[in-house]
Amino acid sequence: MRPDEYWKNFNLGTELDIAGRFLFNGLLAFHEMEHFAAEEDAFEFLYSVAVGVERLLKIAIILTEHDTAVDQESFEKSLITHTHQDLALRLREPHSLKFPARENEFIALLGQFYTSQRYSRYSLNSVFAPTHERDKLVKFLEKHLDIKIDTSGWLTITRNERKHRKFIGKVVSKIVNPVHQIIEDEARRLNIYTYEIDYQSKASKIFLSKKFDFEDEDILQAELLAYFLSSEACGPNAQLIRDLIKPLPFDPAREGEYLAALRCDRKKIAVLDELEALYEDVTNFKERRELLEASALENLTYGEEVEDEDIEDFDFDNSEDGDGR
Incomplete structure (x- = not known):
């Protein structure tokens, strides 16, 4: 087996499992949120899902774009980005990958969080926007569920309910499932088994069972x-x-x-x-x-x-x- 085949078959197979684990952990964090007031809860959810989606997109890009004729160093440098929208665009033409407007908005939210907000509290300027990731998530939920979320009231604070969890699971699934299908299709084209996942892994819930909530x-x-x-x-x-x-x-x-x-x-x-x-x-x-x-x-x-x-x-x-x- 050539080094590039080993890389795509085994190393990227491990990466797929890792991506699935991040997605699992992020969705579980959202499932366990009691309400939407805590910025730490929003951070935990967004961080894990952002990492999971980014790694998933990069696996699909490698399987799609890489061949032995490419400049390996330049190709690897092109993957050093955390801009989720740009990564998704690289799959649009070869696979006709187009996300609905709602999912595109969520991808943009993940990208903005990961590139601009995850370390923002290490800056003095954070005192002027201490809850930005929470507020972005709340606005996204309010817009697409047509609700008002209270994050400040003691007795009126909005609880995290089944409808919120089901909605987030549906949004994440409409991003993850098409990208995972690209990975499976490309792996079959290359006659490798990158898509194989241990059925007892956290990732199997995401990629095999395709369940994006924890009601079961x-x-x-x-x-x-x-x-x-x-x-x-x-x-x-x-x-x-x-x-x-x-x-x-x-x-x-x-x-x-x-x-x-x-x-x-x-x-x-x-x-x-x-x-x-x-x-x-x-x-x-x-x-x-x-x-x-x-x-x-x-x-x-x-x-x-x-x-x-x-x-x-x-x-x-x-x-x-x-x-x-």
């Missing part, structure tokens, strides 16, 4: 909770938890917060503080933690062939890397 994940959590709370959960993990792990006295009034903590990492912070306080009354802390770690193993051995009361006989399947496999 939220439903999955609810379904799994329903299962584990029922008598149908009779495998080794559920049995160990029921038999040997006494629940801590969490507050029933906060059950909604606890469920949210299962879905969202940032929600775990407050609950972790409560957990630390509850642990102060646990006398067999080390044993409890060992049992909890064992309960999460994918290949746990526990059940009829093991004496329930004799934890010394458990096969926790603990390997050196701690994954239990």
